[in-house]
Amino acid sequence: MQLKNNNAITAYAVFLLQLINWAAARRGFGPGEQDWNYVEVRKGAHLFYWLHYTTANVSSFYERPLVIWLQGGPGVASTGCGCFEQLGPIDIEGQPRASNWVQHMNVLFIDSPVGTGFSYVDSYNEYAVNNKQIALDLVTLMSDFLRSHPEFQRVPLHIFSESYGGKMAPEFALELHLAQQRGEVQCQLKSVVVGNPFISPVDTILSYAPYMLQLGIxxxxxxxxxxxxxxxxxxxxxxxxxxxxxxxxxxxxxxxxxxxGNFVFYNTQWRTHEDDDHRYGEGPKLSEFMINNVTKALNLTDMTKWEARNVAVYDELGSDIVKPAVHIVTRLLDETPLRVGVYSGVLDLICATPGTVNWINRMSWRGKQKYVDAIRQPFRSDGYLEGYEKQGGNFSMFWVLRAGHMVQQDNPAAMSHILREFTNYG
Incomplete structure (x- = not known):
C-alpha cells in the first residue's frame, strides 16, 4: 500500500512539473516550446528576448541549464544570426539542424544592445553609449525574466557569446554577479564563455599583418x-x-x-566567388526569412521592423567600441567564483587567435600561475582532433581547428565539447 502511495505521489509531482512547464511555454517558430517578450530596460529602451525551452527528453525543462546567447556586431541580432545561422534548432531553409544547443539545454537569445534585431528604442537618445550601459540593460532584462520565470532562478546559468558579444558578456556577467550579491537578482550564474572576442582591439588589430603574412594571404x-x-x-x-x-x-x-580582394574576414579558408558578399550576421536571405516567417509566427508584425544589423547601434557606441575590456575579465577572475572561458576558431581574421592569445598572456590575476603551469592538451571528438585546451586558475582557453569566427557553424563537434565542459548539459 505504501509503495502504491509513493508511486502516486511521484506521478502527481511529475504531472505538476509538466503543468508548470506548459503554463510558461508557448508555441513559437520551429520545434519545441518557447516564450518571448519585451522588457523596457530604461525609459524608451526595449530589449527583446526569445527563450527556447530544451527539446531534450526530460520530465522538466528545469533539469537542464539555461544558456544566454549574445551576438556581436555590435548590432547583429541573436534572434537571426545566432538562432538560425548557428545554433538554433532549425536553419534559414527551415530544415532541422543536426547539432543545435536546444536539444541539450534551454537557450535564451537576447537582441542586445537596444535597437538590435527585434529590440528597439523610442528615440536615438536611448541607444547605449558604452559597454557598462549595455551590461546594466541586460541585468535589468534578466531581473524581469527571472521574476516572470521563477523556476529558472534555481537553474544553472551560463553566458555564451561571440565577437563583440564577447566584449559585452564579461561586463554583463560582472554586473549580474554584483546584482545577485546585493540581493536584487536571484540566479545561479556559473560561467561566462566568449568566442573569438573583441576584448582587446589593439591586440586584435596588431595581429592582422603577421597573421596574414604567415598564412600567405x-x-x-x-x-x-x-x-x-x-x-x-x-x-x-x-x-x-x-x-x-x-x-x-x-x-x-x-x-x-x-x-x-574579395576575402572572407570570418574564415580565411572559405572558398568564395568574386560576386559573393560575406557580411557578419546579415544579408537579404536572412532578413527575408525573419520578416516573412519569424515575425509573423511570434505575432510581432506591429512592432519595429526586424533588422539583421542596425548600423545606428554601432554608431552610437562611438569610441567605446575600441576600448579594451581585459580589466573586466580580470575582475571576474579575481572577484567572483565564476568560470571564465575563451574559445577561438584559428581560421578567423577579424578577431584573430594570435591577438587573443597575446592579451591573455599579458593578463594578470590571482590564479594565473595555475594557468601558466597547466599543460595545453588536445581534445577530440569520436577520435578526431578538434583543437587544444589549456585550463587553470578558473580560466580556460580553447584553440579550435577547422573553424573561423563562427565556431558553432564551422566546427559543431568542437563547440559541443566546450559546451559540455562548462555546462555538462545539466
Whole structure:
C-alpha cells in the first residue's frame, strides 16, 4: 500500500512539473516550446528576448541549464544570426539542424544592445553609449525574466557569446554577479564563455599583418602597408584619440580589402566567388526569412521592423567600441567564483587567435600561475582532433581547428565539447 502511495505521489509531482512547464511555454517558430517578450530596460529602451525551452527528453525543462546567447556586431541580432545561422534548432531553409544547443539545454537569445534585431528604442537618445550601459540593460532584462520565470532562478546559468558579444558578456556577467550579491537578482550564474572576442582591439588589430603574412594571404609589401596603418591605430589608442582610432580602424579594413580582394574576414579558408558578399550576421536571405516567417509566427508584425544589423547601434557606441575590456575579465577572475572561458576558431581574421592569445598572456590575476603551469592538451571528438585546451586558475582557453569566427557553424563537434565542459548539459 505504501509503495502504491509513493508511486502516486511521484506521478502527481511529475504531472505538476509538466503543468508548470506548459503554463510558461508557448508555441513559437520551429520545434519545441518557447516564450518571448519585451522588457523596457530604461525609459524608451526595449530589449527583446526569445527563450527556447530544451527539446531534450526530460520530465522538466528545469533539469537542464539555461544558456544566454549574445551576438556581436555590435548590432547583429541573436534572434537571426545566432538562432538560425548557428545554433538554433532549425536553419534559414527551415530544415532541422543536426547539432543545435536546444536539444541539450534551454537557450535564451537576447537582441542586445537596444535597437538590435527585434529590440528597439523610442528615440536615438536611448541607444547605449558604452559597454557598462549595455551590461546594466541586460541585468535589468534578466531581473524581469527571472521574476516572470521563477523556476529558472534555481537553474544553472551560463553566458555564451561571440565577437563583440564577447566584449559585452564579461561586463554583463560582472554586473549580474554584483546584482545577485546585493540581493536584487536571484540566479545561479556559473560561467561566462566568449568566442573569438573583441576584448582587446589593439591586440586584435596588431595581429592582422603577421597573421596574414604567415598564412600567405599577403606578401611582404602587404605586410608592411597593413602594419603601418595598424601601428597608427595603436598609437591613437595609447594617446587617447579614440574617435580617430575608430576612423583608422575603418581605413584599415578598407586597405585589407584593397590588398587581398574579395576575402572572407570570418574564415580565411572559405572558398568564395568574386560576386559573393560575406557580411557578419546579415544579408537579404536572412532578413527575408525573419520578416516573412519569424515575425509573423511570434505575432510581432506591429512592432519595429526586424533588422539583421542596425548600423545606428554601432554608431552610437562611438569610441567605446575600441576600448579594451581585459580589466573586466580580470575582475571576474579575481572577484567572483565564476568560470571564465575563451574559445577561438584559428581560421578567423577579424578577431584573430594570435591577438587573443597575446592579451591573455599579458593578463594578470590571482590564479594565473595555475594557468601558466597547466599543460595545453588536445581534445577530440569520436577520435578526431578538434583543437587544444589549456585550463587553470578558473580560466580556460580553447584553440579550435577547422573553424573561423563562427565556431558553432564551422566546427559543431568542437563547440559541443566546450559546451559540455562548462555546462555538462545539466
Amino acid at each position: 599577403v606578401d611582404h609589401d602587404g605586410f608592411k602597408n597593413i602594419s603601418r596603418v595598424a601601428s597608427e591605430f595603436s598609437r591613437l589608442i595609447y594617446t587617447g584619440e579614440l574617435g580617430m582610432a575608430v576612423i583608422q580602424n575603418i581605413k584599415l579594413q578598407h586597405l585589407i580589402e584593397q590588398i587581398i
